[in-house]
Structure formats: structure tokens, C-alpha cells
Amino acid sequence: xxxxxxxxxxxxxxxxxxxxxxxxxxxxxxxxxxxxxxxxxxxxxxxxxxxxxxxxxxxxxxxxxxxxxxxxxxxxxxxxxxxxxxxxxxxxxxxxxxxxxxxxxxxxxxxxxxxxxxxxxxxxxxxxxxxxxxxxxxxxxxxxxxxxxxxxxxxxxxxxxxxxxxxxxxxxxxxxxxxxxxxxxxxxxxxxxxxxxxxxxxxxxxxxxxxxxxxxxxxxxxxxxxxxxxxxxxxxxxxxxxxxxxxxxxxxxxxxxxxxxxxxxxxxxxxxxxxxxxxxxxxxxxxxxxxxxxxxxxxxxxxxxxxxxxxxxxxxxx
Amino acid sequence: xxxxxxxxxxxxxxxxxxxxxxxxxxxxxxxxxxxxxxxxxxxxxxxxxxxxxxxxxxxxxxxxxxxxxxxxxxxxxxxxxxxxxxxxxxxxxxxxxxxxxxxxxxxxxxxxxxxxxxxxxxxxxxxxxxxxxxxxxxxxxxxxxxxxxxxxxxxxxxxxxxxxxxxxxxxxxxxxxxxxxxxxxxxxxxxxxxxxxxxxxxxxxxxxxxxxxxxxxxxxxxxxxxxxxxxxxxxxxxxxxxxxxxxxxxxxxxxxxxxx
Numbered sequence: 001x002x003x004x005x006x007x008x009x010x011x012x013x014x015x016x017x018x019x020x021x022x023x024x025x026x027x028x029x030x031x032x033x034x035x036x037x038x039x040x041x042x043x044x045x046x047x048x049x050x051x052x053x054x055x056x057x058x059x060x061x062x063x064x065x066x067x068x069x070x071x072x073x074x075x076x077x078x079x080x081x082x083x084x085x086x087x088x089x090x091x092x093x094x095x096x097x098x099x100x101x102x103x104x105x106x107x108x109x110x111x112x113x114x115x116x117x118x119x120x121x122x123x124x125x126x127x128x129x130x131x132x133x134x135x136x137x138x139x140x141x142x143x144x145x146x147x148x149x150x151x152x153x154x155x156x157x158x159x160x161x162x163x164x165x166x167x168x169x170x171x172x173x174x175x176x177x178x179x180x181x182x183x184x185x186x187x188x189x190x191x192x193x194x195x196x197x198x199x200x201x202x203x204x205x206x207x208x209x210x211x212x213x214x215x216x217x218x219x220x221x222x223x224x225x226x227x228x229x230x231x232x233x234x235x236x237x238x239x240x241x242x243x244x245x246x247x248x249x250x251x252x253x254x255x256x257x258x259x260x261x262x263x264x265x266x267x268x269x270x271x272x273x274x275x276x277x278x279x280x281x282x283x284x285x286x287x288x289x290x291x292x293x294x295x296x297x298x299x300x301x302x303x304x305x306x307x308x309x310x311x312x313x314x315x316x317x318x
Numbered sequence: 319x320x321x322x323x324x325x326x327x328x329x330x331x332x333x334x335x336x337x338x339x340x341x342x343x344x345x346x347x348x349x350x351x352x353x354x355x356x357x358x359x360x361x362x363x364x365x366x367x368x369x370x371x372x373x374x375x376x377x378x379x380x381x382x383x384x385x386x387x388x389x390x391x392x393x394x395x396x397x398x399x400x401x402x403x404x405x406x407x408x409x410x411x412x413x414x415x416x417x418x419x420x421x422x423x424x425x426x427x428x429x430x431x432x433x434x435x436x437x438x439x440x441x442x443x444x445x446x447x448x449x450x451x452x453x454x455x456x457x458x459x460x461x462x463x464x465x466x467x468x469x470x471x472x473x474x475x476x477x478x479x480x481x482x483x484x485x486x487x488x489x490x491x492x493x494x495x496x497x498x499x500x501x502x503x504x505x506x507x508x509x510x511x512x513x514x515x516x517x518x519x520x521x522x523x524x525x526x527x528x529x530x531x532x533x534x535x536x537x538x539x540x541x542x543x544x545x546x547x548x549x550x551x552x553x554x555x556x557x558x559x560x561x562x563x564x565x566x567x568x569x570x571x572x573x574x575x576x577x578x
Binding site: 016106232 | 321322340341342343344345346347348350425426427455456459460463482517521524525528531532533536537540543544
């Protein structure tokens with residue numbers, strides 16, 4: 001008999017479960033997260049290298065600088081976009097893979113990352129387009145809310161006193177944020193059904209995220225809030241050297257007004273700053289799997305509530 | 319996989335009690351709620367202090383042979399009150415509500431001693447006094463996440479654990495139709511309900527409890543699945559005509575309960 005609690009999970013338990021999954025398979029998940037990050041880095045590096053190669057060539061060939069830059073742009077922009085999209089897709093695939101592995105653990109059908117990755121390769125571009133479409137949808141939501149906000153303020157400022165207007169602006173801003181949060185929470189997990197279920201198209205995957213989250217948007221937001229709270233310690237620890245170096249910089253800067261800064265102190269501050277950036281980068285690699293595992297647990301919990309996944313699984317075990 | 323830590327405690331009477339540890343998520347949620355309420359109380363104390371400092375030092379200075387530094391007295395007294403609220407919020411609630419604070423109540427978790435007994439004043443005070451250590455650089459959070467029994471420094475020193483409340487298996491709150499009751503009586507006569515395992519019964523019960531949130535397609539499929547299973551388990555040849563899967567399952571549920 002399965003040891004997962006086959007029932008809907010409370011907000012706190014979803015987060016604890018995600019953390020537990022993350023902790024138990026840390027090495028595997030971080031390995032996949034590194035691959036995801038490397039793909040993103042690779043895109044940036046490749047584009048940089050290409051620019052460094054192409055632009056000087058054309059600068060030599062053409063007489064005018066503007067012509068050289070124009071031709072370079074003509075070649076580099078489409079190429080660059082393709083590289084960004086391809087590497088982005090690879091990166092997103094790896095992130096979704098973590099969610100798929102986590103979900104497998106939840107339904108007691110664990111897989112190795114190699115096995116789980118295979119069926120995902122054919123869906124590579126779908127991962128990209130899902131992300132792209134969600135970004136556009138969120139952008140539209142944001143835009144609409146801003147327009148409504150401006151319209152409301154424009155109308156009400158005609159007959160409200162300054163104080164009331166200030167309060168009204170604040171309330172409208174809060175309402176706007178709440179509405180946006182609601183929409184984001186409904187569109188949060190499309191890559192999980194895309195990775196886990198078969199034969200899902202781009203719009204279907206987004207539709208799954210939307211349908212499954214119906215009636216549970218605030219719960220999802222609560223879950224992510226609690227998860228953010230427990231990831232805070234890691235972010236703070238990583239940022240600590242940065243904060244210290246920033247403080248140091250501020251205290252030293254006052255003495256520079258009188259004279260030139262000492263190179264040793266400057267170097268010191270820069271190294272601490274650099275260390276902090278590296279730490280933040282490393283922390284991000286460590287935290288990405290946690291967020292993906294969380295999405296998997298949210299998906300699992302929603303399927304239990306909406307589709308009785310636990311009842312179906314229970315049936316197949318006995 | 320085992321998602322939550324379960325521990326078994328041996329009480330002084332050699333009784334084994336099994337609990338599920340609270341988990342970092344629940345504790346973080348409880349802490350957030352508690353801190354918000356706690357800060358509210360502390361803010362009230364501070365505002366009150368400011369108010370006192372504004373109004374009272376005038377009158378105190380007028381007292382015959384009055385103190386030269388009424389502000390210091392006010393600081394001292396309010397400082398003491400602040401300290402008491404600081405420590406007292408958690409001590410008060412955890413002692414009075416047997417290990418729960420408003421936040422913990424919301425997350426359905428509870429502080430208990432590590433021998434299973436409810437916590438007393440001593441443990442609650444120790445936990446509260448050590449709270450600043452746990453808050454410093456999130457030491458407490460790390461300990462909860464990494465330690466085997468999810469204890470922070472306060473728990474470790476005070477000998478307490480934080481566990482999830484066991485949900486009492488109450489009478490399920492779902493409506494059962496009258497047709498189901500009649501059907502249950504007929505089933506009771508016609509079929510052998512001892513063939514239904516407790517697991518199957520639990521599955522039917524869960525379905526009946528949660529069917530309102532299920533997607534319609536999924537609901538139909540699961541109802542069908544469960545009906546088939548129940549039918550073969552209780553050796554019923556056919557389901558009576560005009561009886562939907564839902565009604566049938568309700569009837570089986572009622573009939574099974576009658577066995578007890």
C-alpha cells in the first residue's frame with residue numbers, strides 16, 4: 001500500500017511535501033537544474049561570441065559603419081532569436097523534467113531522469129511556446145489592468161479631494177495587484193501537465209492549468225507565499241556577502257570624498273560583491289528544483305481534488 | 319514515497335503513540351500568522367507608550383516631591399510590559415491552548431512534549447525565550463528543515479516536538495438521499511457486505527465526501543470504477559434498474575455501516 005497520504009493536502013503540507021521531495025532527490029534534481037541553467041548561459045555566451053565575430057567582419061568589408069551595423073543586425077537578430085528560443089526551450093524542458101520526476105515519486109512510479117527525459121524531447125518546442133503564450137497572456141492582463149487603473153483614476157480625480165484620491169489610488173493599486181496575482185496563479189503550472197500527460201498541445205496544457213486551478217487560485221497563491229517564506233533563508237544567506245560589501249562601500253565612499261580610494265579596499269569590495277553574485281547564482285540553481293517540485297505537488301493535489309487521482313491510484317494498487 | 323515524517327513516542331506508561339511531525343510548511347505558515355498578530359500587540363504597546371510619554375510626564379512633574387525623570391519610569395514600566403508581551407504571547411497561548419497559538423490552530427499543528435504529554439508552562443517559556451536565537455540568521459528554520467525530528471533550538475532545549483493534529487474520523491458530512499436508504503435496506507438483505515474490504519469502504523467514503531469538487535467526467539469515471547468494484551466485492555449480480563452509480567454507492571456506504 002502506498003505511503004503517500006492519499007487525500008487532499010493542506011497548504012502547509014503541500015510545501016512540506018515539496019521540500020521533502022526536493023531533499024530526498026537533491027542530487028538528481030540539482031543536476032537537471034544545472035543543465036537548465038547551462039542552456040541559458042550557453043545562449044548568452046553564443047550570442048556574445050557571434051556578435052564578436054560577425055560585427056568586426058562587416059566593419060572591415062563595408063566602408064560606412066552604419067552599413068556594417070545594419071547588415072550585422074540583419075544577420076544577427078534572427079540568428080540570435082533562434083538561439084534564444086532554442087536554448088530557452090531546452091532550459092524549460094529541463095525544468096519541466098524536474099516536475100515530472102517529482103510527480104513520478106508522488107504517484108509511486110519513480111523514474112530515472114534518463115527515462116523521464118526521453119518522451120519529452122519530442123515536445124521540445126511545445127515547452128517554449130507554452131511559456132511564450134503564458135508570458136503574452138500575463139502581459140495582456142497587466143496591460144488591461146493598467147489601462148483600467150488609469151481610466152478609473154482619470155475619472156475619479158475630477159471629483160475627489162487630494163486625500164481621498166490618494167487613498168483611492170492605493171486601493172485601486174492593491175485591487176489591481178490582487179487581480180493580477182489571481183490570473184498568474186491560474187496560469188502557473190502548464191508545463192507540468194505538458195510533461196506528465198500524453199498528447200497535450202500548447203493551448204491544452206495552458207487550459208489544463210487554468211481548469212485544474214479553478215476555485216483554488218487563492219490556495220495556490222498561499223502555497224507559493226509559504227514556499228517563498230521558507231526559501232527566504234537561503235536567499236538571505238546568499239545575499240549576506242553582498243549586503244556586507246554594499247555597506248562597506250557606502251562607509252568607504254564617504255572617505256573618498258576627501259581623497260582617492262585605496263585600490264586594495266576597492267578590490268576587496270569587488271571580490272565580496274563577486275562572491276555574493278556567485279553565491280546568488282548557486283543558490284538559484286539549488287532553489288529551481290524546489291520550485292519545480294512545488295509545482296508538481298500543486299498539480300498532484302489539484303488532480304486529487306478535481307479528478308480523484310487518489311481514488312484512481314488506490315484502485316490500481318489493490 | 320514517505321512524504322511526511324512520522325514518529326513513535328513511548329509515553330511514561332509504556333504506551334506507543336504515533337504522530338506525524340508538523341513539517342516546515344505548516345510551521346512557516348503558523349509562524350507568519352503568529353508574528354503578524356504578535357507584532358500587532360507589540361505595536362499597540364509601543365503606541366501606548368508614546369501616548370503616555372506625551373501626556374503623563376506633564377502631570378507627574380506636578381506631583382509634590384515628584385520624580386525628576388518621569389520618562390524613565392515610563393520607559394522602565396513599558397519596557398517591562400513589552401518584554402512580557404514579547405515572551406508572553408507564545409507562552410500564554412501555548413500553555414492555555416495546550417500547545418497551540420492562533421497561527422498553529424490555523425495550520426492544525428500542536429506543540430507536545432517529547433514523551434507525548436501536553437506541554438506545560440516551563441516548556442512554553444523555554445521555547446519562547448529561545449525564539450531570538452532561532453530567528454537569528456534563520457537558525458531555527460534550517461534546523462527544522464534538516465533535523466530528524468524537525469526541532470528548532472527552542473524545541474531541542476525544552477524537549478518538545480511539533481506535530482500535526484490527527485483528524486478525527488468524524489461522521490462524514492455528506493447528504494445521502496432517501497432512495498439510497500431504501501436501497502441500503504434491500505442490499506442488506508440481498509448482498510453479502512462482508513466482502514467489502516475496509517479499504518474499499520474508505521475509497522467509497524472519500525468519493526462521497528468529495529464528489530462535489532470533482533470534474534464531471536472524472537466523477538462519472540470514478541463512480542463507475544467504484545461501482546464495479548463494489549458490485550463484485552459484495553457478490554451482487556446486477557445493479558437494480560434505474561439506480562445510478564451515486565445512489566448505489568451511497569446505499570453500499572449506509573449498508574456497510576449497519577454492520578457495526
